[in-house]
Amino acid sequence: MGSLSSLSLCWIRAWIGFFYLIRKAGDIYLLLVEPPGTLRKYGEKGSWAIINGVEDVLGAEYTLTLASHGFNTLLLSHTQSKLETLTQDFNSRCSGVQTKVLVTDPSNT
Structure with a gap:
């Protein structure tokens, strides 16, 4: 029974990591394709x-x-x-x- 719960915990962590990577990849993509003027929030x-x-x-x-x-x-x-x-x-x-x-x-x- 203990291995089943640790397996579920691994899957939860894997999904969290997957969504984190997708979000960061999206941030990089938006930075590269944003029109001029939208980067002003950074300086x-x-x-x-x-x-x-x-x-x-x-x-x-x-x-x-x-x-x-x-x-x-x-x-x-x-x-x-x-x-x-x-x-x-x-x-x-x-x-x-x-x-x-x-x-x-x-x-x-």
Whole structure:
């Protein structure tokens, strides 16, 4: 009888986790497709956004979306060359915003 109740508890936890992931995926989707002006609840034009993990496709698109909405960006990464390449790309696509880079390596602490 005890294994049946623990199995039910596992299923409940699995469903809660599933709905949490769906909600977060929806939040990311809405952030990427929201029309300009709707991100103002996160800050005014010219505010700074700190983005970590910009080397992958999702991080780069997230950064580009924020920059296209007028947010200045601070990019964190482990690789200086990747950051410089992405900064040039963002500056060519979105004029009027500042992009700064910071190379971080937690193994050197």
